[in-house]
Amino acid sequence: MSLTPKQIESIAHLARLELKPEEISAYAGSLGSILDMISQLEKADTGNLEPMAHPLEGQVQRLRADQATSGNERDLYQRNAPQVEAGLYLVPRVIE
Amino acid sequence: MDVTLAGLAAGLKARRFSSVELTREALARAEASQGALNTLISITAESALAAAAVADQRLARGEGGPLTGVPMIHKDIFCTAGVLTTCASRMLSNFVAPYDATVVAKLRAAGMVMVGKANMDEFAMGSSNETSYYGPVMNPWDLARVPGGSSGGSAAAVAARLAPLATATDTGGSIRQPAALCGVTGIKPTYGRVSRYGMIAFASSLDQAGVITITAEDAALALTAMAGFDPKDSTSVDAPVPDYAATLAAPLAGLKVGIVKEFFGEGLASEVEGPVREVLAVLTKLGAQVREVSLPSLPLSVPTYYVVAPAECSSNLARFDGVRYGYRCKDPKDLIDLYKRSRAEGFGAEVKRRIMTGTYVLSAGYYDAYYLKAQKVRALITADFRRAFGEVDLLLGPTSPTVAFGIGDKTSDPITMYLNDIYTIGANLAGLPALSMPCGFAGGLPVGVQLIGPHFGEARLLNAAHRYQQETDWHLKAPAGFKAGFAP
DSSP: OOOOHHHHHHHHHHTTOOOOHHHHHHHHHHHHHHHHHHGGGGGSOOTTOOOOOOSSTTOOOOOOOSOOOSOOOHHHHHTTOSSEETTEEOOSOOOO | OTTSHHHHHHHHHTTSSOHHHHHHHHHHHHHHHHHHHOOEEEEOHHHHHHHHHHHHHHHHTTOOOTTTTOEEEEETTBOOTTSBOOTTOGGGTTOBOSSOOHHHHHHHHTTOEEEEEEOOSGGGOOSSSOSOTTOOOOBTTBTTBOOOSSSHHHHHHHHTTSOSEEEEEESSSTTHHHHHHHTOEEEEOOTTSBOOTTBOOSOTTTOEEEEEESSHHHHHHHHHHHBSOOTTOTTOOOOOOOOGGGGTTOOOTTOEEEEEGGGGSTTOOHHHHHHHHHHHHHHHHTTOEEEEEOOTTGGGHHHHHHHHHHHHHHHHGGGOOSSSSSOOOSSOSSHHHHHHHHHHHHSOHHHHHHHHHHHHHHSTTTTIIIIIHHHHHHHHHHHHHHHHHHHOSEEEEESSSSSOOBTTTTSSOHHHHHGGGTTTHHHHHHTOOEEEEEEEEETTEEEEEEEEOSTTOHHHHHHHHHHHHHHOOGGGOOOTTSOSOOOO
């Protein structure tokens, strides 16, 4: 299966990745061969099987009560932020 | 013997050396090996010596357990408070974790001394440790070869005797395959057995934390301390943790071992098959009964994995947006440009390939054909394992189809690289515990055998591995040029 440059650009846009022109052709090739490999799944007779939702039988994702369990760690967490001001994360202007 | 975790702990207890002395030795080895092996992204000398001094005080008071005072290494996927935590990515090359992963906190509470953080494939995506932003790790058995991946730094560090233990993670074979290629022991526990809190996510329905050691006994000691319920991880299973060390010596008489037919077909190097088959003779001598079993859907593991894992990775890695933490591009012209260039510049080529594969298989119109279909095939593969465990106690096969390959040999074709995990992926898809241990050499390079158990069957896996290691000494072989023991 081959993907067109336009399809690769559209996937990259959905994934929010900027690609250089040479990357577009390279990914078209490698994603195409990955999809070819994946196409083996079509042959599998999965009949009425339910898709597997959890690796452990009968287990479901546990939920917790919607209650705050730790204090406000904003200052600590914002030490890793590229740009903050007065406790706010800064990004380029969105609304003109 | 002063080489294993158990041996070093005994030496500490008997006051043959102190934790500070042991830690100084581990730090010296780490520094000295970096140029040749590149196993570490950070060396944490100052905090290690402080932790060692505390461990020595505990030991002097007669306190502490079987891990207290022993140096170790964490894979750089685990958050360590106040210490750089990169996941081997430019994206997190400036990230200082604000908290400890539960695994880190537990091993610290047990008195272990972290001397550094291990190199790995970027975001654990790779089978050769060549996708790291910090450069490849070299295999200590042959510096021109890969150590395997993604936990390549952890495996190479233990093989080179920098420390007797390194943590690791396994999404499709990332503990077992590098353990096999480096000649060390590695266990991936049952899905949910060890907390993933503070472990940077790759594929949430597959990821599990484990450990790489020299012996199965050491793995048992470490896993007993690492495993257990954690309310901070919603996939963590609330089940009691056995003392894995307590059952290591149990007899293997009557143990039913299944040889997985599908693991011995085309693609398996004969130089790997030979030593793996020889394991059967040892297990038989110990009283095990060996028979062949078939898991007919297992050959679909690789295609199933390369739908499920990229799909989950594309969603997990969406959090890296250049806004709250991590790498941000220079001079973004608007918000979309900030997202796109921060991600393009922050992620390496393989991570981007998997994000795009995942984005494609989850995109509108393709979800049923790819993701839903893969989850159905996953149910088929899991049913095969369930049937097999109705007949046998453990499954056995090779860990990897070949011994360690050359650096650069498989980087041009992703599919060739992906096939390295053909024997390991099944256990992740079914959430099963699995272990790799050394079982011989081919051309001077280690060969690994894999044991797979039923859910929560870690104790039996470690028991079988320990008994095998009592009969053989493959696991004690150290690569030339590196000290065989640890003690200062």
